[in-house]
Amino acid sequence: MSSAERLAKRSEVFFALALVSILAVMIIPLPGSVLSLLLVINLSLSLLVLLVAIYAKEALEFSAFPSLLLVTTLMRLSLNVASTRLILLTGTGGSVIETFGNFVVGGNFIVGVVVFLILLVIQLVVVTKGAGRISEVAARFVLDAMPGKQMAIDADLNAG
Structure with a gap:
């Protein structure tokens, strides 16, 4: 049995680990580089979910959408908490936040x-x-x- 098959049988364990890691991001202070990496992962995952939702021909092709939407929303909220904490503690929010801020407001x-x-x-x-x-x-x-x-x-x- 391959590791992918074992993971498919234990999807609830993966889901629980994802939720625990989301809570850990809110509790544990993260360095700017780790926060930037997590923000890029979250943005990529969001774009992937958007593309899959757009190109699904039937609703049943993407039946995991509500659960995935909930988890990605929780992930984004935990990253918001972590980035706010990092900005308030250190005065910087990492390279992704700084670049996005400069892009949006132009200084x-x-x-x-x-x-x-x-x-x-x-x-x-x-x-x-x-x-x-x-x-x-x-x-x-x-x-x-x-x-x-x-x-x-x-x-x-x-x-x-």
Whole structure:
């Protein structure tokens, strides 16, 4: 049995190790070079997931998408925590963060503040709309389940 076959049979172990390593990134202070490497890996993985999702002809071809999206989101959040800690502790965030910052704002403080405010508003709207949509779906599930509950109550009452 090859190592790939053993890993396929133990995918839950791989998933658990991935989650533990994501938590470790949030807890353990990382040097700038390691953080830059993890950011490049995360960006590459995100592009790979995007391309696979775009080129999948049917939804069943990429059935692992929800789980993969959850893990990559958790990874990105842990990298955000780690990069924030690194910037606050050392004053630098690694080469990837510095290069991206120079690319986006071009070294101009005012442009950086404006871009930050735009991103802040966009994320606020996305989070607010997402939370509203989640509550709508949850309410719909509750309402859809009510006729079945009512029928069960009626059946219990009729049974005595």
